[in-house]
Amino acid sequence: MALDAQEVAMRMIRTPTLDIACETHGPEGGPVAILLHGFPYGARDYDKVAPVLAVEGWHVLVPHLRGHGPTHFLREDTPRSGQQAALGQDLLDLMDALAIEHAVVAGYDWGGRAACIAAALAPERVTGLLSCNGYNIQDIPNSGRPAPPARELRYWYQWYFHTERGATAMAENPAAVNLLLWQLWSPDYNFTDEEFDATAALWQNPDYAAVVIQSYRHRHRAAPGDPAYDAMEAALAQQPLITVPTVVLHGESDNVDPPENSADCQKHFTGRFAREVLPGIGHCIPREAPEAFLAGLRALKG
Template identity: 60%
Template sequence: MVTAGALDVAVELHGPEGGQAVVLLHGFPDDVRAWDGVARPLAEHGFRVVVPYLRGYGPTRYRDAATPRSGQQAALGVDLLALMDALGIGRALLAGYDWGGRAACIVAALWPDRVHGLVSANGYNIQDIAGSARPAPPEQEARYWYQWYLHTDRGVAALEQDRRAFCRLLWRMWSPSWHFTEAEFAATAAAWDNPDFVATVVQSYRHRHRAAPGDPALQGIEDRLAARPPITVPAVVLHGAEDGVDPPANTEGCARWFTGPFRRDVVPGAGHFLPREGPQPWIAYLRSLAAR
């Protein structure tokens, strides 16, 4: 457990303390087990690997009952920066997908001096909240059904009453070719029993569509993100070819947000839960970025 900013963060650590730091960040609905196929091989190559549970997941806890249970993008970025400070990490490689990819992109964009390189699934993950009222094509709106559902009391009740059924459906829909085991699902599902999971998730999906207020303490960060800052550090974007919620076509033009050395790679046979389904590209690209 690491006290970092607003949180007591549960962190799994691998590899030598003096190795080059790599922070691996999970998404929704997932947990640190997403990185099991990546963390250990990196540690064997001498990296100091840090794998935290995000706010609202697993043993991670808010330190103050008065802190808003916010999953907004600024909170995720600030959490990552605070964790790096608490662990004495001046500069790190960052890798993440979904919520974790958003945190990694935010730190890379706003504090580039702290980032040696970035591997982000699904592109430039900083949200355009000001533009969120613009509708997407109907096919994409349908993929976001869960976000609209969580705007209703009925959807919140569904997530609260049976988190496992709700999230199991997302696993199946978002990674249609991934045949996970019951043991694999159960090992991660325990992380959703966090008492703040539902509140944090609901606020995240409402805030990004301007349907819930953010944490006032984070407004300055949100204002900076509203400018859609470019990512200047060396970066790789990975995308699962069979991603059921964010298909590869959604990131075909993402290179315009990356002004440093950049590469985009579509991983065949993989869906949304890319570190689980295709760990090798993460390992290869992180090692390549470390050598720059």
């Protein structure tokens, strides 16, 4: 089912830090699902998921993360941080602004990280978690420990973003960098030019490059965080357990975060748990395997 742009209601939701552009689908009285995109992608990831859920009676929210699309900061002096605590707090702030008591939260990459943080630190707000690629909370205190060389190679773009050369590339031509990442991370996914261009338009946000670069530098302790999130980062440094019902999906062909990386992730989850590896699927699961993503959400509906 393709998304008709005319079916989308776009709302600007004011939080203490941002005006968050949020696409909404389905009846407001239905069970709430918040679908969170990752890097280097955008809200278009859910074009084959959100409308189906809406028909089934869900109230679906697809926010544009900080630095993406029409979302913008309220103050010029707010640090343009992409650190994990900022993403998690944005999700909780969005729920507060909309008076959402609890929801199923789902995502991958940056969005999966925000969803895991909300589930770990505010489990009373999360009725279920769909997390692509397992436990996505970063272990920043131990980020200086070398990974196996093969994994370090997959993360070349992160080391690139640590340089001024990489930061300039992201500021001047994010589409060129991100196109390569799409191709590398999902080698079996034949996306169209139109599909890529629709998402690339969301990277024209004036804060995009700054948020991206800070995110990848901060996780390796190469850039300071926003002091507003120090307390949350301290809590995340403890690698908190996630107690809510969880479905983990992992693409077998994911070429940046291969499925062996989540093979033992169940140790981080204490509630009802299921994990599935998806053959022929890469990094962007809701875009590449919408039916599997939908099935995971339905299993969490309760």
